[in-house]
Amino acid sequence: MDLRDLIVTPLVIVLVYISAYLLRGRVTDGITRRYFIPALTCKIIGALALGILYQFYYGGGDTFNFHTHGSRHIWEAFWDSPEKGLKLMFSDGTDYRGIYEYARRIPFFRDPTSYTVIRLAAFFDLFTFSAYSATAVLFSVISFIGLWMLFQSFYEIMPERHKYIAAATLFIPSVVFWGSGLLKDTITLACLGMATFCVKRLFLDRRVRVSYGLLLLVSLYGMFLIKKYILINYLPAAILWIYTANLAHIRSMVFKILLFPFISALVVVAGYYAVQQVSKDDPRYALNKLSNTAKVTAYDIAYQTGRDAGSTYTLGELDGSFGSMIKLAPQAVNVSLFRPYLWEVRNPLMLMSAMEAMILLALTLYVLRARWTRILSVLTNPHVVFCLVFSITFAFAVGVSTFNFGTLSRYKIPSLPFYTLALIQLYFLKSPSTVEEFERTE
Template sequence: MDLKDLIVTPIYFSLILFVAFVLRPYFTTETTRKYFIPALSARLVAAILLGLLYQYYYNGGDTYNFHTRGSEIIADVFWENPISGLKLLFSNGNNIKGLYYATSEIPFYRDSSSFMIIRIAAVFDLITFSTYSATALFFALFSFSGLWVLYNVFIYYFPRQTNLLAYSVLFVPSVIFWGSGILKDTITLGALGWLVFGIHQVFFLRNGVFRNSLIILISSWLIFQIKIYLLLAIIPAIMIWFFLRQISSIRNIVLRSLVAPVLLIIGILAAYYSAINVTRDDPRYSVDALAKTARTTAYDIAFWTGRSAGSTYDLGEMDGTFVGLLRLAPKGVLVSLFRPFPWEIRNALMAFLSIESFLILLLTIYVLIRAGGIRFFRSLSNPVIFFCMVFSLVFAFAVGVSTYNFGSLARYKIPLIPFYLSMLVMILDYSKSDRNIGDAQATE
């Protein structure tokens, strides 16, 4: 960050908030309006703070390389020669005649997922004069938009929980902070929210089929390009959500009991084969190579990231087999949701992560006790609740066993947190409704 940030960023910060105030009536209701500006503002501020953290605490890092050694170079080439700039912007890591001087300065040029972030940032750099913090504001805006539409999907089914769902989706500190800068996580988080929104609109509500189908395609493409393993977690959850919804729509209890097992098996098989086809052409995430990829990624992150800070963790030996990976599933879920424990804190950032994780653990225990065993399992019959649970646990397992570093895990796990916390809120609401029905029947 330099003097340019102090001049350009306040202008765009004010402009984004002004437009948000103007558009707020079109995207909110009387009950959700109060959350719109605070949730957006928190992300805009976090985008700036994250840049300062990487510059003055980490002395570099991914977000620095994505911009200073990535998008800024593309923007400079574009202003010198728009044709060359467009070639660089739409390249796929291939050699471009006459542009070696530029591509050789971009460390992530041949890393397709990282270069996608660079290309997105470069587009915003063209209107922000390559100002890091101003470009980061647009990343934060996209992340906010995805979470806002996700929030609206959840309150559609649980309208009595607009307050608690707002805190679960929009105001979790780690999600705000790590999901607001020039990072892969920011784009995939926003795209994930838009994907769920598009699926809900097209397949469940039949609203704006063409427009929302485009939203599904674009958001899926972004996730596929940046973090394909996120699709491995969300697609099965969506497929199961869809089939459970079909089952719950059958009013005849006898017919439902006969059809439910068949539809559920079809849903599970459809989810499995959909996930396989998504990663079929990617040698890293095919079913055969998934365990080896997880092992390599975990050990690489543990070795190269945070060793001096003492933030690595170990779930046990990974033998590179899928069965061996599944044995670590409980530990993977545990570390993603509830660790680091207080006695594992080694630095300030781990302390904040530990506090948040401990609060999530307390909330989980409270919900389990409050709902009770029978009502808890009954709540899982709700398609939305089951959808959130499947995605949360599958993704928690995936990032938990493939990270082995608490600092990196804080970033990687943010997509699951809004779904997991929202699931807990929904279970409370569902169990309360179930309890009220039982009390009413008891008094008859």
């Protein structure tokens, strides 16, 4: 952060709020209007706080490398020669001709996932004069848009529980903090929200529009470019959501029972095919390589790249086999959702994660205790199935492949809104014994 941040950032924030006030009436109603500006404010504060943390606490890190050692060099190239700037923006990381003087100073030039974030930051830099804080604020706006769409999706399902839906999607502290700054997680979180909104609109509400289709493709492609493992977890859950929601509208119970095995097989095949397609360009994410990728990633984060991010943890021995990974599934889900425990806290950031995890555990136990007699019937609700399948499988994926509480607190944020939404629905939804009752929950 430097002098340009103090000059440009306030102007960008003012423009963001003016735009928000002008657009609020088009994307809110009399109830949701109250959450719009507070949620946007939280995201902006989160983006600025993240930058301060990385500069004064960590003394560097990903957000610093993406901007100061990434997008700023592209911005400088644009000032020197627009042609060079455009070549850097659209480079595939292999051709240095004419841009070597800039590309050699970008550590992530040959890393496609990181360079995608750098490209977006460079685009924003063109309007912010490469002021870090101002660019981070624009990243927070992208994240806010995605999470607002996620909020809107489940508000339409349970409008009378708008306070709880807003808390789950817009105001979870770690999601606000880690999902607002100039990081990969900010963009993938936005993509998740946008994709969920479009899936609901297109396949559940049957409101077919070209804009929804294009936005769905863009959001899925964004996850593919930046974090393939999120897409690998999301696609099967979304496919299951679509099929179970449409299955619920079939009136004949006999036909449902006869159709269920075929639908289940179709979901498995579709999920498998989706994962295969996602992993085609990166063999690390092929099904037969996932366990070894998890092992390599876990030990790298615990003892190399993430050793300074917080205390390490262990779940047991990973030998690279699929069996060893599955055996650790219960512990992996537990560590993602309910740890660190208070007695495992080693620094102030871990305390925030521990308090949040403790609250989430208490809410889980409360919901299970209060509604245990009808949990199984409510679990047939398509929206509950979707939220649980994605949040649990994702919690397993990051828990078994991280081994570092500091890094995990950032990586796990996509699972938290969906898991909390599942708890809300388990507590408030009625058992849909008929099609009409299910439709009323929508």
